[in-house]
Amino acid sequence: MKRSTVAAGLGLAVIVQVCVLVGMVVKAAMPLWVGDEIRVQTVPVDPRSLFRGNYARLNYEIGRLPESALTDYPRLRKGEVVYISLRQGDDGLFHYADASLNTPAAGVFLRGRITDSSPVYRVKYGIEAYFAPKKKALKLEHDLRDGGVAVLMVSDNGQVALHNVLPGPDE
Template identity: 55%
Template structure:
């Protein structure tokens, strides 16, 4: 085989591996370097025939009134689906984090989550997805989790400085 072909093929394979490693590291970075944040959650559905055993989670910060955005302007066009938003959190007396503000601009300080507008309804309520809405678990653990979380629970998140969050675990309150 020609040396140039072998070199080109080696470069192509190495580049693909490098890209895959980069995607993995980018997804795992909040788990390795992020700050632990706990927020209240309510489970919605613990099983799906198509997605496997999981608990779908809902948060108070998943639905925000548009006027809560600090940089919103009454004359501004409505937020578009897919638009990046930042939701600031503050710790309450129980040690849980709760909503403290929302913005289209990345906050300079504090704990915040980066999300995307998923949809709008009731004319001014914005539904936001953060990528932490499903917790996958083995069948037995998912069923036990459903029973424990009937009255709510706490999602333990790892949040990076950029606002990316990963779900570490879900515990009963």
């Protein structure tokens, strides 16, 4: 094999890898750029980790589906994609409305994955951790003891990104 052929092949491999990495970053940031803002109730679980830095692990009402959800479907496996429709309540926050394996035709919905199916379904959306500088993380720990509001950016295809976490509506 010629050196120029090997060099061209290596160059192409590097370019493909860079393009894949850039694509992953762009896909993750898309909801922040083009998404609509919604707010949901959240409760912090763990304010810090020695390995991951200062963050709050968040739980959501929409992370645990009611037992009546998805009864029209056979038992779902871990990793299956689900779409959770939301509706805005009188409190201004968005709450669970319905769940489906098919993309909803209209309305606000989130795309998530089943992480546990016994006895009720648990869903993850990729917004379960909020990283912050040490001072902000400590303030969040104090301010969010009784819960808070997560500001989410949702794109038209249900992809979601965590934009901010605020103290609860009562504060």
